[in-house]
Amino acid sequence: MENANPGAGWWVYLLRCGDGSIYTGITNDLDRRLKSHQAGSASRYTRTRLPVEIVYRESQPDRSNALRREAEIKRFPRARKQRLINGH
Numbered sequence: 001m002e003n004a005n006p007g008a009g010w011w012v013y014l015l016r017c018g019d020g021s022i023y024t025g026i027t028n029d030l031d032r033r034l035k036s037h038q039a040g041s042a043s044r045y046t047r048t049r050l051p052v053e054i055v056y057r058e059s060q061p062d063r064s065n066a067l068r069r070e071a072e073i074k075r076f077p078r079a080r081k082q083r084l085i086n087g088h
Contacts, residue, residue, distance in 0.1 A: 009062065010065070013056065014081065015054055023052070034052075
């Protein structure tokens, strides 16, 4: 997993929610976004599924690439997301 340096460009990330579901998102400031999720102010989905923890992240060079990768991951079945999280 890569370092969550806010100046590193854009990030695609996966969160494991309190109910066991997996949330996929993008940001250009991973630390700030994670804090927003944990505070219940980042998304309607995660707000009702606290607590959340980041389980995967990958850097992207720009917002466009991050959006494409996010859409790709969102289409993955749960088992494939789990393999991504596990590093396979």
